[in-house]
Amino acid sequence: MPLIELDHVVTIFGNDPEGALARVRAGADKKTLLAETNHVLGLDDITLSIEAGEIFVVMGLSGSGKSTLVRHINRLIDSTAGAVRIDGTDIMALSKKELIALRRRRIAMVFQRFGLLPHRRVLENAAYGLEIRGLPKAEREARSRDWLERVGLKGYEDRYPGELSGGMQQRVGLARALAADTDIILMDEAFSALDPLIRSELQDELVALQRATGKTIVFITHDLDEALRLADRIAILKDGRLVQVGTPTDILLSPADPYVEAFVRDVNRARALTVDSLMQPPALRLSEESIGEALAAMRRTKSDVAYVVDDGRFAGVVTKEGLERAAVTQGAGEAVAAVAEAHPAVTADTAIESAIPTLLESPHPLPVVTEDGDLAGIVRPESVSEVLVSERTQADLVESAGAGEAAASRRADIDSAA
Amino acid sequence: MNIFPDIRGPIASATNDLVDFLVVDYGDAFEAFSNVLLQGLLFIERGLRAVPPWAMILIIAAVALAASRKPLMAVGAAAGLWFIGALGMWDQAMQTLAIILVSVCFCILVGLPLGVLAASSRMFRRGLIPVLDLMQTIPSFVYLIPAAMLFGLGKVPAILATVIYALPPLIRLTDLGIREVDGEVVEASRAFGATRAQILTGVQIPLSMPTIMQGINQTTMLALSMVVIASMIGARGVGETVLLGLQRNDSGTGLVGGITIVILAVVIDRITQAYGRRLQRHRSAEA
Numbered sequence: 001m002p003l004i005e006l007d008h009v010v011t012i013f014g015n016d017p018e019g020a021l022a023r024v025r026a027g028a029d030k031k032t033l034l035a036e037t038n039h040v041l042g043l044d045d046i047t048l049s050i051e052a053g054e055i056f057v058v059m060g061l062s063g064s065g066k067s068t069l070v071r072h073i074n075r076l077i078d079s080t081a082g083a084v085r086i087d088g089t090d091i092m093a094l095s096k097k098e099l100i101a102l103r104r105r106r107i108a109m110v111f112q113r114f115g116l117l118p119h120r121r122v123l124e125n126a127a128y129g130l131e132i133r134g135l136p137k138a139e140r141e142a143r144s145r146d147w148l149e150r151v152g153l154k155g156y157e158d159r160y161p162g163e164l165s166g167g168m169q170q171r172v173g174l175a176r177a178l179a180a181d182t183d184i185i186l187m188d189e190a191f192s193a194l195d196p197l198i199r200s201e202l203q204d205e206l207v208a209l210q211r212a213t214g215k216t217i218v219f220i221t222h223d224l225d226e227a228l229r230l231a232d233r234i235a236i237l238k239d240g241r242l243v244q245v246g247t248p249t250d251i252l253l254s255p256a257d258p259y260v261e262a263f264v265r266d267v268n269r270a271r272a273l274t275v276d277s278l279m280q281p282p283a284l285r286l287s288e289e290s291i292g293e294a295l296a297a298m299r300r301t302k303s304d305v306a307y308v309v310d311d312g313r314f315a316g317v318v319t320k321e322g323l324e325r326a327a328v329t330q331g332a333g334e335a336v337a338a339v340a341e342a343h344p345a346v347t348a349d350t351a352i353e354s355a356i357p358t359l360l361e362s363p364h365p366l367p368v369v370t371e372d373g374d375l376a377g378i379v380r381p382e383s384v385s386e387v388l389v390s391e392r393t394q395a396d397l398v399e400s401a402g403a404g405e406a407a408a409s410r411r412a413d414i415d416s417a418a
Numbered sequence: 419m420n421i422f423p424d425i426r427g428p429i430a431s432a433t434n435d436l437v438d439f440l441v442v443d444y445g446d447a448f449e450a451f452s453n454v455l456l457q458g459l460l461f462i463e464r465g466l467r468a469v470p471p472w473a474m475i476l477i478i479a480a481v482a483l484a485a486s487r488k489p490l491m492a493v494g495a496a497a498g499l500w501f502i503g504a505l506g507m508w509d510q511a512m513q514t515l516a517i518i519l520v521s522v523c524f525c526i527l528v529g530l531p532l533g534v535l536a537a538s539s540r541m542f543r544r545g546l547i548p549v550l551d552l553m554q555t556i557p558s559f560v561y562l563i564p565a566a567m568l569f570g571l572g573k574v575p576a577i578l579a580t581v582i583y584a585l586p587p588l589i590r591l592t593d594l595g596i597r598e599v600d601g602e603v604v605e606a607s608r609a610f611g612a613t614r615a616q617i618l619t620g621v622q623i624p625l626s627m628p629t630i631m632q633g634i635n636q637t638t639m640l641a642l643s644m645v646v647i648a649s650m651i652g653a654r655g656v657g658e659t660v661l662l663g664l665q666r667n668d669s670g671t672g673l674v675g676g677i678t679i680v681i682l683a684v685v686i687d688r689i690t691q692a693y694g695r696r697l698q699r700h701r702s703a704e705a
Contacts, residue, residue, distance in 0.1 A: 076605060103608075103611030107609075117620075118603075128610060
C-alpha cells in the first residue's frame with residue numbers, strides 16, 4: 001500500500017466550490033472556470049500515490065497548483081472532492097483532534113520563506129514541533145540540539161533567526177522538520193529563495209539526510225534541475241492538472257506532451273541522466289566458453305567483439321582477430337576468460353557527463369557494470385549523441401543546413417546573372 | 419413643504435424611557451457593579467498615595483530604566499515627577515494616575531479579546547468598526563448624562579467615559595497587529611499541529627506585541643486627555659485643578675493643572691514607547 005494517496009482530488013477556490021464542481025466535472029478547464037464563474041480551479045482531478053521512503057518531487061510553474069497540492073497532505077487546504085489517504089486512512093474524514101495528532105506525529109513541513117518564529121532563538125525554533133506536542137523542555141531541547149548539529153548549525157543555538165543568512169535560516173527550518181520526528185516531510189519550494197551555491201549544497205545534504213533517515217519527502221519546486229537532482233519520482237503539474245508522473249529518466253527521455261517537452265528542453269541531460277538509461281544488451285556475452293566455441297558464436301552473431309564475464313565479474317573483451325590468433329598460439333580448447341583483454345568500464349549509476357571521457361578512450365562500445373562487477377550492458381557512442389542532442393537542436397541543424405543550401409543556390413543565381 | 423418626518427421626539431423620549439427604566443428597575447445591579455469598580459479604584463488610589471513621594475519617584479525611575487535600558491530616561495522621569503510635586507500637585511497626580519491605571523487595565527481586558535476576534539472574523543470586524551468610530555466621535559457628554567444617572571456622580575462614570583473614549587485605538591491596533599503577522603509563520607505553526615490557542619498565544623500575540631503596545635500607548639494618552647472632562651462629573655484629580663482655574667477665571671491654576679497633565683503624559687508615553695521599541699529588537703536584526 002502506498003504511504004500517501006491522492007484519489008481524484010478536485011479543489012476549487014471561490015464562494016461556491018460545490019456549484020463550480022459540476023462545471024469541472026463537465027470538462028471545464030482552469031481558464032474557462034475562471035472566466036465563467038470566477039472560481040479558481042486549484043487541483044483538477046489529481047490521482048497519484050507516493051511510496052514510503054521516496055523523494056517525490058512535484059514540479060510546475062507558479063500557479064500550476066503544486067503548493068496547493070502539497071497542502072492537501074496535511075490538510076492545510078481541504079479538497080472540494082476526492083480523497084487524500086495516508087496509510088489507507090482518508091484524512092478528509094478525520095476529526096479536528098485526529099488531524100492535529102496527524103500533523104504532530106506524521107507530517108512536518110519546510111517553507112519557502114522559512115516560516116520561523118522571529119521572536120524565538122534558533123534552538124527554540126528547532127524544538128517547536130516537539131514543544132507543540134508537549135514534550136518536556138529538557139528532552140525537546142536535547143533532541144533539537146542534535147538535529148541542529150546534523151544540519152551544521154552547532155554554535156548558533158542562541159541566535160535569533162533574523163541574525164542568520166537565508167541558507168542558515170532554512171537549515172533551521174530543516175532541523176525543525178527533522179526534529180519533529182515525523183515519517184513524512186513536506187517541502188514547499190524550500191530552496192527556491194536561496195542562492196544557487198547554497199541551494200545545491202542543501203540539495204546534497206537533503207538527499208544524504210533522506211538516505212540516512214528513510215523519511216518520505218514530498219518536495220515542491222519550479223526548478224527542473226532541482227527536481228532531477230533530488231527526485232526518485234517526479235510529478236509535473238500544469239493548470240492544476242497532472243501532466244506526467246515518472247522517474248527523472250522517464251521525464252527526460254519520454255516527455256508526455258509538448259508542455260513537458262518544453263520544460264526538459266534546456267536541461268543538461270549529460271548531467272541529469274545516468275548511463276543505465278542508454279544501456280543496451282551486449283551483442284555477445286561470453287563466460288565459460290572455450291576459444292573455439294567463442295569464435296563460432298562470433299561468426300554466428302556476426303560480431304567483431306565480445307564481452308567476457310568470469311565468475312560473475314566483467315573480465316574484459318575479446319576481438320575476433322585476437323581470438324583467431326589465440327586459437328593458433330594457445331589452442332582452441334583454452335577458456336576464453338584467460339585471453340580476455342582488460343577494458344575500461346563504468347558503473348550503471350554514473351552520470352553520462354562523467355562517462356564521456358572513458359567512452360571516448362574506449363576502443364569498443366563501453367561496458368557498463370553493476371555494483372557487484374557483473375556486466376549489465378553496453379553503451380554505444382551513437383546513443384549518447386542521440387540522447388544529448390535534443391529533438392529541437394536536431395531540427396535546427398536540419399534547418400540551418402537547408403538555409404545553407406538556399407544561400408548557395410542564391411549565390412549561384414547571382415553568379416549566373418553576372 | 420416639510421420633507422422631514424419627526425423622529426426626534428420618538429428617539430429622545432424612547433431613550434429617556436429606557437434610562438428611567440434602567441434606573442428604576444436595575445438601579446441596584448448598576449450600583450453593585452459601580453461599587454466593585456469603585457473599590458478596585460480606591461484600593462489602587464490608596465496604594466499610590468500611601469507610597470511616600472520619594473519612593474514613588476524611585477519606582478517610576480526604575481520602571482523607566484527597565485523599559486528603556488537608558489539611564490537618561492530614568493533621570494528624566496524622576497525629574498518630571500519631582501516637578502509635579504514641586505507644583506503642589508502630587509496628590510491630584512496620584513488620583514489621576516489611579517483612574518488611568520484602572521481605565522487602561524479595563525481597556526486591555528476588553529480591547530485585547532475584541533481585537534483578536536476582529537482579526538479572526540471579517541464579519542465581526544465589519545460590524546465593530548462603525549461602533550468604534552461612534553465611540554471616538556460622539557461627544558462624551560452625551561453618554562455622561564445617563565452614566566451619571568446610572569452610576570452616580572464621581573469616579574465610576576469617569577472611568578466609564580474614559581474607557582469608551584480610549585478603547586478604540588487598542589482594538590484597532592490589536593486587530594491590525596495580528597493580521598499583519600507573517601502568514602507563513604502562522605501556517606508553519608498550523609502545519610506542526612498547533613491548536614488555535616497555541617497559535618494565538620505562541621505566535622500571533624507575541625509577534626503583534628509591538629503593535630499592541632502602540633495601541634496601549636495610544637489608549638493611555640487618550641485616557642489622560644479625558645481627565646478634565648472626567649472631573650466635570652466629580653472625579654478628583656488633576657482635571658479638577660484645571661476645571662477650578664476655568665470656573666474661577668484663574669489662568670495660573672489652570673496652567674499648573676495643564677503642566678501636570680503634560681508631564682504625566684510625557685512620562686507615561688516615553689515609558690510605554692521605549693518598552694514597545696525593545697519588543698521590536700528581533701525585527702531590527704532582521705532588516
